[in-house]
Amino acid sequence: MVIRSIRWRLQLWLGFLLVGVLAGFGLMVHQLQGVTQRGLLKEDLERRVAALNLAVRGGGGPASGGPRSLGGPSEEEAREVRRIPPLEFRGSGDRQRPMGPPPDGPGMSRSGRPQARIPEGAFELALSGGPPGGHAAVWSREGVLLRRTEVGPPELPIPRRPGRSTQMLFRDRDGLLECYQFTELGDCVLAGRSLQPLERAQRRLAWNLAGVGAAVLALGLGGGWWLSTRALRPVEEIRAAAERISGGALSERIATTEPDSEVGRLAGVLNATFDRLEAAFVRQRRFTDDAAHELRTPLAVLLVEAQSALSRDRSPEEYRETLKASLATAQQMRRLTDSLLQLARLDEGDGLGTALPLDLGEVARAQAEALRPLAIQKGLLLEVLTSSAPVCGDAERLGQVVTNLVANAIQYTPSGGTVKVRTVASGDDCSLVVEDSGIGIAVEDLPHVFDRFFRADRARRRAEGHSGLGLAICRAIVEAHQGRISVESAPGVGSVFSVRIPVGKAA
């Protein structure tokens, strides 16, 4: 349930996204910081190695105090170094001592090449720049540890020289970063630092990043919740409105404050749908109301007739009258129920018999001719001008359409008028036209004449035996044949009913 909720899913996705982005960002910052710090450390070590190198070669680089310090002071510094031998000889230095010349004995080596000499104080001076701490060492080309700082790891092996490289090289060992360089003569200088402070700083940074990340995540999720609440509120309103509508409040609509927003447009579409639904519902409701009214009224007549007749003794003449009235009423009900049933079947799509190729002209002629006596009786001229009009359909139902239209025309045309029935095939359509010179139909009634139980002049129509469904049935039949029925009329001039049905090919 909770997982199905869009809001919770949004939260979940937002959470994933935020965690991903924050974790990526944090890792990157952490890495960058690590790399930068290590880079700074390397620079520092390189600087120290360069200074040491210079000192070992006897030069006086900027780090060794400049050329000024090459003279007297260097002797003093050398003595100073001699005075603190433990500083220089620790660890492996002791073992190396017999193998190499004494460190305090600068001079020529056995090979005759000049021994690496470290001017007094140059070593310390070389290490004085940059951040404090770190260790350093100097080896002679024979591999004898000449000098080293007191601080630093107990084990300080001489680095391996790759070929005759005089480049600065780095090595990582036991949490130490060391930079070393071999001079052209083969002496080796080394400066190193523990990586511990850097690692500590990195850990601290990681914790800080995690803390900030958690805060941002919480903030983001809170903001996301607020946003999704805001964004989903209209959806919730739509749901509530739709629920009320489905509960029966059909005229209710979704209130839209922002008709151009996505949700507003959705609400607009829904409202339009509800409009159509309500209209359909109202139509259906009116139809059932009308049907109920039309069926209940004759039933009421029957009841009143019978009860009234039975309430006292009547003459045979009175009984006959009652029975005749009852019969007429019952027949009216039968016509009505037949019509309703036919309409219901047409609505469901099974109101037609098997569709067969037929000539609409023939059907129209036969049905119209059958009504000729009625026209003659009323003093009307009935013109039947039919030509071949091949359609595919139910001859009986199409005949019913013709009968309904022609009977209607005869009904509403005063004596001396004309009723014309024509059929013609033109292009893809066959048309049946029933034209009269009758009383016509009022303009405001025209759109409704095919409606069920249309009520123009209802009282008179019913008195003449019309159920108010004849034209509605005509339309249903024509539409079941994929055709269209239309009417044009001018009050006092006459009406023209046109039926168009697609030309039928033999099925």
Added chain:
Amino acid sequence: MRILLIEDEDRLRTTLAKALREEGYAVDVAEDGVEGLHKAGQNDYNVVLLDVMLPGRDGWTVLRELRKTKATPVLMLTALDAASDRVRGLDGGADDYLGKPFDLDELLARVRALIRRAAGTARPDIELGDVRVDTRARSVTRAGVPVVLTAREYSILEYLALHRREVVTRTELFEHLFDENDDSLSNLLDVHVFNIRKKLGHDLIVTRRGLGYCIER
């Protein structure tokens, strides 16, 4: 008692009017809302029977318009008998509501009840001394013995009994007891009253000369 029947269905209107007349009511008919509203406004009917689905102006409109001027009891007749329609009818000022198809006896009983209520009495029996008028059976007894009255005579007696201790003018009697098609002459009223007196005693109905009739008991 005079009734206006507003109903567009010819057969029902004719049959119902006939049945009501046989019950001794004077019945006017109207085929649509416009005619009905006109007649209901012109005359003082005891009851108006009003169909809801009418051409012209529907029953709701007729009722609303009528209620602006008259308090005539209205019984609505309609095929719409959903509860909401009944509520609408009663709230709109109808006094009673009957769905189609209805039972003729029920309709007549409701008409009688409406007439009684309008006269301010809820009881179906009216006792006038030793004379007893039963409006349900439309029968009269005197000291327990049934007395046979013609429909007209009964109508006059019932109207006077429902307006006992009031002076009822001859015009009022005409208006309520004869419908628009009756051409009874005024002296015919005297004949009916004379016959009632003969059957139920001379002191039951008192003539107020120049004013009308009155039952003083």
